[in-house]
Amino acid sequence: MATYTVWVTTGQGLAASTCSAISITLVGAHGETPKHRLDHEGKDFAPRAVDEYQVPSAQCLRPIVLIRLHKEPYSFFPSDSWLCNCVQVTSPEGDTYRFPCYQWIEGYRTVELREGADSQVICINRNRSLLTSIQILNCYHFQAKTAAEDAQHPLLLQHRQEELKARQEAYRWKVYNPQWPRCLDVASVDELDFNYKYSQTKTTIFMLRAIKTELELKLKGFSLCTGSWEKLEDIRKIFWCNKNLTSEYVSEHWQEDSFFGYQFLNGVNPVVIRKCTVLPENFPLTEEMVVGSLGEGTTLRDELKKGNIFLTDYKILEGIPTIQLNGEQQYLAVPLCLLHLTPGGQVVPLAIQLSQHPGPNSPIFLPSDPEWDWTLAKIWVRLANFHVHEVNTHLLEAHFLCEVYCMATLRQLPMCHPVYKLLIPHTSYTLHINTLVRTNLIQPGGLFDKMRGRDGMLKLLAKSVENVSYEVLCLPDDLEARGVSSLPNYYYRNDGMRIWMAVER
CATH class of the missing domain: 2.60.60.20 (PLAT/LH2 domain)
Structure with missing residues (x-):
């Protein structure tokens, strides 16, 4: 005994x-x-x-x-x-x-x-x-141990197989939309394994934030508002109880060209800017148009050769349907925005075309245009950038593709596998938040449908899936492909590469 x-x-x-x-x-x-x-x-x-x-x-x-x-x-x-x-x-x-x-x-x-x-x-x-x-x-x-290291213990090899069989039965694939990545087959977060649900603390914080946001909108009078703002100053009312240094800076500098350009480097969507060495055929910009913006002693041709011209192109938005809000048809521009890296290291807008088809009905807007013509052109670009960020950079790349990796990890790697141990900390709450997105945010009649139109979102994300590649998701390759590896003041690149190198080590 x-x-x-x-x-x-x-x-x-x-x-x-x-x-x-x-x-x-x-x-x-x-x-x-x-x-x-x-x-x-x-x-x-x-x-x-x-x-x-x-x-x-x-x-x-x-x-x-x-x-x-x-x-x-x-x-x-x-x-x-x-x-x-x-x-x-x-x-x-x-x-x-x-x-x-x-x-x-x-x-x-x-x-x-x-x-x-x-x-x-x-x-x-x-x-x-x-x-x-x-x-x-x-x-x-x-x-961590690989299967080869367990070869001397048949019980351990059997344990690996049984663990994966149980996981594959528990985590089943589902097709939410034929043109989207597959996802976890559950109808609500209540069906999730306890280990992949929000913790009690996180659930409480999540609920409190939602209640606080809804209460704030009601107090500010926005929850039932159907009219338009009378003047731009009214927009500042949004921030009266959430002021911080960033919001104050943005409210004071948002119209400046230097800040507009800076946001392509370090704003919400710093992954669309790319070096431009040859102007697109559908962007008929001439030397005469920009001679006053480039400064003395240089030309557009020279700046293109030096690698000082950059482009953001939102062609992916072409053909995306929009909705009516409060009886008013909504619109979406499909702009091309050319930017210039100045000798002082600032990135500033050089020219904007709000469609992919040049002509009399699609003029090219310039910094030399009347102030509000130029300001509105920049606003349309920023709106297009927001849509691409929300659906492509955020929803697809930061949520739905992560769910694919999470599911593959759970279904194909036993807990003791070295790669499982490397990946699993990065999947915390992925299944919970994505299930909430599908059941509350993007379902028919949900917030996304009411504010932006679900049909447009479905089509835009499907187009994003067609265009995504491993190169886009591999930061060093993506930076090199976009020609921004040496772009000054690009803190997204600097911080991202530090994280990339840490993970690689």
């Missing part, structure tokens, strides 16, 4: 504990123990507690490769969820095995955990209280 010492660590938070009956099975290379109930007098598995138990075995199990945690009904208590951080087992011979979990165990089920930890030691208080010197190790620090 052998006796194994088992420590079970519960996660933080009031809801982390459980009232269910918890049992354990130790699985070794030479057999396994019967299911053994983990139970003391008083409360077991309290938040942040480390509980110690003795588990008997009729034989030596060395080495222990798996454990099974059985969560079952207890007395009259209802089904609940338990946040198990990790389990540590010490054999009679003094060998220590660590089994990371770091997940919510919902309802009544059995969870298999495989052994594997790095060289760090979890220091445990023998009084079954809190960890004394090292807080719970994050599961991504635990040792």
Whole structure:
């Protein structure tokens, strides 16, 4: 008869504990123990507690490769969820095995955990209280293993296969729109696994922000407003309770050409600007038009050769339908905006054409035009930039493509796989927020439909899918392709490359 010492660590938070009956099975290379109930007098598995138990075995199990945690009904208590951080087992011979979990165990089920930890030691208080010197190790620090490294243990190879089979059954693909990336097959966030839902804290913050925003709109009189602003100064009323240094700066400088150009570098959508060495055929700009804007001693031809001319082209918006708001038809420009890198390092607009088809009905606007003609042209460009950002850069690339990677990670990589451990921290809440987007934001009659038109959004995102490539998503390649690797004051590039290099290391 052998006796194994088992420590079970519960996660933080009031809801982390459980009232269910918890049992354990130790699985070794030479057999396994019967299911053994983990139970003391008083409360077991309290938040942040480390509980110690003795588990008997009729034989030596060395080495222990798996454990099974059985969560079952207890007395009259209802089904609940338990946040198990990790389990540590010490054999009679003094060998220590660590089994990371770091997940919510919902309802009544059995969870298999495989052994594997790095060289760090979890220091445990023998009084079954809190960890004394090292807080719970994050599961991504635990040792990763490929299938080849598990070849000597058939049980571990079988565990990998069963884990992936269970995941593929739990995380099924669905086609939301035939021209969009596939997504998780759930009808609401209530169907999500507890481990991929918002935490209670995040849910509370999310709800409070929504309530605060709705209340603010009502107080400002915007929630039921159907008219237009009488003057531009009225727009400042939007920020009367959310003022900060950035909003104040924008409200004071938004009409300046230098700030308009700067926003293409470090604004909400800094990924559309690209170097222009030859003018597009559908943009018939002449030397005479810009001679006053370029300054003395240079020409448009010279600046094109030097690499000082840049372009933002919104051709992807062509043919996208718009809606009526309050009985008024809405419109969307499909502009071309040419920008100039000045000797002082500023990027400023040089010329704007608001459609892809030049002619009498599509003039080219210049900084030398009357102030409000030029200002309105810039506003139309900024509106086009907003639409491309919201649907392409944000919704597609930052949400829906991330869901594809998240699903592929969950369905194809076991938890112990090195690439799983690398990717999974970056998928936190991806499934939850994207499910909310589909069920609340972009469904028929939703906010997107009312404000911008769902039909247009569906078509724009489908066109974005056709145009996306791995090069666009690979920051160094994208910067090189757009010719902006050396563009001064491009802080998006600087910060992005620091993150890229950190991940690569």
